[in-house]
Amino acid sequence: MSGLKQSLQLKLGQQLTMTPQLQQAIRLLQLSTLDLQMEIQQVLDSNLMLEVADDADAGDELGPLDDDSVDPVPEATIEQRLAEPEPESEYSDVDYEAPVTDYETEASTDSIPDELPIDTDWDDIYDGSTAYSAGDPDDDFDPLENQAEAGESLQAHLLWQANLSHFTERDQAIAEAIIDAVQDDGYLGCPLEDIQASLPEEWEVELDEIEAVLTRIQRFDPLGVAARNPREALLIQLKHLDQPSPWRDAAIKLVSQHLDLLVNRQYSQLMRKMKLTQEELQAVIALIQTLNPRPGSRLAEQRTEYVTPDVFVRKVQGVWRVELNQDAAPRIRINSYYASLIRRADNSADNATLRNHLQEARWFIKSLRSRNDTLLKVARCIVAHQQAFLEHGEEHMKPLVLRAVAEEVGMHESTISRITTQKYMHTPRGTFEFKYFFSSHVMTVDGDECSATAIRARIRRLIAAEDPANPLSDSKLTELLQDEGINVARRTVAKYREAMAIASSNERKRLG
Numbered sequence: 001m002s003g004l005k006q007s008l009q010l011k012l013g014q015q016l017t018m019t020p021q022l023q024q025a026i027r028l029l030q031l032s033t034l035d036l037q038m039e040i041q042q043v044l045d046s047n048l049m050l051e052v053a054d055d056a057d058a059g060d061e062l063g064p065l066d067d068d069s070v071d072p073v074p075e076a077t078i079e080q081r082l083a084e085p086e087p088e089s090e091y092s093d094v095d096y097e098a099p100v101t102d103y104e105t106e107a108s109t110d111s112i113p114d115e116l117p118i119d120t121d122w123d124d125i126y127d128g129s130t131a132y133s134a135g136d137p138d139d140d141f142d143p144l145e146n147q148a149e150a151g152e153s154l155q156a157h158l159l160w161q162a163n164l165s166h167f168t169e170r171d172q173a174i175a176e177a178i179i180d181a182v183q184d185d186g187y188l189g190c191p192l193e194d195i196q197a198s199l200p201e202e203w204e205v206e207l208d209e210i211e212a213v214l215t216r217i218q219r220f221d222p223l224g225v226a227a228r229n230p231r232e233a234l235l236i237q238l239k240h241l242d243q244p245s246p247w248r249d250a251a252i253k254l255v256s257q258h259l260d261l262l263v264n265r266q267y268s269q270l271m272r273k274m275k276l277t278q279e280e281l282q283a284v285i286a287l288i289q290t291l292n293p294r295p296g297s298r299l300a301e302q303r304t305e306y307v308t309p310d311v312f313v314r315k316v317q318g319v320w321r322v323e324l325n326q327d328a329a330p331r332i333r334i335n336s337y338y339a340s341l342i343r344r345a346d347n348s349a350d351n352a353t354l355r356n357h358l359q360e361a362r363w364f365i366k367s368l369r370s371r372n373d374t375l376l377k378v379a380r381c382i383v384a385h386q387q388a389f390l391e392h393g394e395e396h397m398k399p400l401v402l403r404a405v406a407e408e409v410g411m412h413e414s415t416i417s418r419i420t421t422q423k424y425m426h427t428p429r430g431t432f433e434f435k436y437f438f439s440s441h442v443m444t445v446d447g448d449e450c451s452a453t454a455i456r457a458r459i460r461r462l463i464a465a466e467d468p469a470n471p472l473s474d475s476k477l478t479e480l481l482q483d484e485g486i487n488v489a490r491r492t493v494a495k496y497r498e499a500m501a502i503a504s505s506n507e508r509k510r511l512g
Contacts, residue, residue, distance in 0.1 A: 025367040029374065029415065032422035033308040033328045040329055040368075049338055049354070049361040053331035154186065154225070154299045155179055161220045167213075174205065174213045178226060186225045186233065186296025188214075222295040230293040231259050237291045250274065250284045262288070265509045282511050309426035311379045313390065320387060322380045324372055325426075332368075334361050371419075377409045378419050382437045389437075390427055394457035399441030399449045442492075444485045455481070455488060456496045463502060468510035 031039060044050050162175045177198050183189040192210050199205045217226045218236050227233035234255045238248055245251070254262060254274060261270050262285070271281050292298065312323045342354050382405065388396035402420070406413040420434035441449040462480055466472045472480070474497065478490045502508075 021363045021367070024363065025370050026415075026418065028367050028371045030418040030421055033310055033325075033424075034306075035422075036371075037329050040332065043364055044332065047357050047361050047364070049334050049357040050332050050364070051335045053333050152299070154182060154184060154296045157299055158182065158217065158220055158225065162217070165216065170203065170205075171209075171213050173199065173203075174210055175217060178210070178214055178217055182226050182296065184296055185294040186222065186227065187294070188226045188228050222292065222298055224292070224295040227295070231255055233293055233295055234259075234288065234291050237295075238288075245287050247280075247284045247287050250276065250280075251287045254284055255288065265506065267511050278511060285511065307424050307431060309424045309431050310375060311423075311425050313379075313383055313425055313427045315390075315428070320383050320390060322376060322383055324376055332365070334358070334365070374409075374411070374415065374419050375423065378405060378416060378434070379425060381405050381408050382425070382434065386437050390429065393429065395454050395461070397437070397439065397451045397453040397457070399451040400438050401440075402438060442486060442488050444487065450486050452496070455486060456500055458484065458486070459493060459496055460500060460502070463497075463508070466508075468508070471505040471508040471510075473505045 028036065028039070044052065158179045159176065162172065162179065165175075167175055174195075177195050178188070181188055181190045181195055192207050192214070195210055196205055196207060214226060218224060219240065220226075223240055224233035224236040227236060235252060238252050238255065241248060254270070258270055258273060261273070267278075267281065270276070271278060274281070274284075276284065308328055309325050310328065312325060314321055314323075338354060339358055341351075342358065343351060382400070383390070385398055385400050385404075388398060402413050402416045406416045409416075420438070423434045424431050425434060425437075436453075439452040441451055442455060444450050458481060459477055462472060462477055474490050474494045477493045477497075478488060481488050481493070497504075
């Protein structure tokens with residue numbers, strides 16, 4: 001066995017290391033506006049160098065200017081900007097210039113010198129305000145203020161009514177057991193035998209007692225709750241109409257005896273079995289359509305989600321302009337008093353803490369500026385590609401993929417993916433998530449490309465104009481799209497139709 005031989009070898013290689021500052025900037029990219037507001041508040045609470053600007057400084061805030069008032073400056077990507085080395089002096093300001101946009105932010109012309117004279121007042125050199133910040137500084141910022149409170153649950157609503165119904169103690173317990181078994185859609189989620197088994201055995205509760213309490217609960221609001229199937233829910237509502245309709249008896253007969261024919265839209269058999277004309281059957285069906293087959297859906301527990309647009313898009317003098325939402329977060333700046341307490345020759349723990357907080361504050365401001373710069377550039381690129389949509393609607397949406405935007409703005413595709421997630425654009429046609437403007441494409445007859453969003457819009461238009469008595473099948477929709485020059489398979493039409501929650505042609509069939 002030969003011995004091991006030791007040797008030294010020199011290897012040359014490259015390695016990409018993500019600094020904490022770059023990690024912070026990338027994380028800020030993917031935060032939604034609400035999450036970003038909470039992040040800013042947390043940094044304000046933990047870093048004494050940062051503060052919210054007040055009214056006295058409102059005039060010094062960096063605000064929007066017209067295009068003619070600024071000269072173009074080179075644009076740099078977030079990766080390039082954050083890869084720049086830190087200034088040699090720990091007291092020098094972050095070297096950053098915002099790119100020129102349709103709504104440009106004015107960059108401060110004064111930079112912080114490498115050396116600060118002792119006893120120099122900080123705000124004589126730098127006011128620390130950011131181009132990022134906006135909003136009313138008088139408003140108390142509460143990161144939880146925009147969180148929607150969940151509405152009252154269906155069970156709580158039913159228990160409230162049961163407590164007012166003067167049940168006996170025994171019936172109250174049965175009522176609570178029934179209410180516990182009610183699902184979110186309003187149906188009773190288990191048979192009466194299971195409810196009977198859940199009650200104390202010594203009570204010896206009979207099914208007739210449970211049925212009696214169930215009948216009372218089914219008259220609670222919403223009417224028909226705790227029904228065991230759609231037929232029972234509809235019959236309860238029909239029998240308790242506030243203003244009995246002349247077609248109520250016919251509707252009760254239809255629901256109790258021929259509901260399956262109605263579900264399958266077999267109108268000819270319905271007219272024959274019920275001995276009704278087409279106009280009379282239409283009136284009966286119209287009455288049934290006023291009812292709710294899932295009575296609990298109206299009170300199902302929901303959480304409202306609020307959307308704060310990140311950018312605004314509008315047309316000014318024939319040109320589409322893009323502007324950051326200046327009210328999305330509070331104005332922040334570096335606290336000039338605490339910054340003035342730093343002394344270069346002082347190595348005390350307090351002075352080191354101040355220096356660390358100052359450096360972290362600068363990096364946070366730089367990351368915010370980079371985030372807004374990237375957000376604005378991507379938004380402008382999207383608007384440039386989708387002007388036809390802004391002018392004429394969904395049918396004119398152009399195909400667009402993340403790679404195309406990444407190449408155009410000079411960034412990595414993963415960066416574009418982060419900046420387009422949970423970011424919203426307010427346009428004259430509504431507020432849309434950035435990702436809404438990205439879609440695959442289908443080749444047209446003349447060799448052009450048509451986006452999937454435009455195809456879905458055309459399918460929706462064709463279905464809206466169809467004859468209710470003879471709705472368009474997926475095959476017919478395919479033929480009509482081909483007549484418009486769009487080559488698309490029937491299965492693709494079916495996939496797009498289902499994605500829009502549009503029923504099949506059989507389910508869309510109506511009388512007359």
